[in-house]
Amino acid sequence: MSATWYECKVKYRKTHETGEQKVSTDTYLLDAVSFTEAEARINEEMAAYTSEEFKIMNIKVANFSEIHPFENSDRWFKSKVSLIALDEESGKEKKTNIYMLVQANDVKEAFENTTQAMQNTMGDYTIPSITESPILDVFPYFSGDEEELDEIPNNEIAVLAEEEI
Known part of the structure; x- marks a missing residue:
């Protein structure tokens, strides 16, 4: 659950x-x-x-689907991740957006931490945006x-x- x-x-x-x-x-x-x-x-x-x-x-x-804390990080970032799947009926790519909360010190590190959190994902994905979150x-x-x-x-x-x- x-x-x-x-x-x-x-x-x-x-x-x-x-x-x-x-x-x-x-x-x-x-x-x-x-x-x-x-x-x-x-x-x-x-x-x-x-x-x-x-x-x-x-x-x-x-609306976070996953939370990823990382040691030695002091801020939280909201990462928008687009999961890419192929619609078998139409043959077109379909994107499904999920939001992850990732702990990091800056946006560059948040991108790296998001990539690390997604490393075991079997499908294709993109990271269209990362913004600093107001969450303390x-x-x-x-x-x-x-x-x-x-x-x-x-x-x-x-x-x-x-x-x-």
């Missing part, structure tokens, strides 16, 4: 590098099952992030079971998965 990603705009008082406090509206991304869960999760994440009062200004479903941080859902799986050898994970089916 794929995750549904929600963009959450949060307004709060933020201390800038100069030491002065200003009201800022920032965008965060998180995955959740519903708007209600997204609101609860952003409240939880922001409570840990700031001790100031904050207000959730907007929550909307984001991404909060993926962790159930807590991830740590337990790290301690189990890979061959046993497959056995555990088969037992649950």
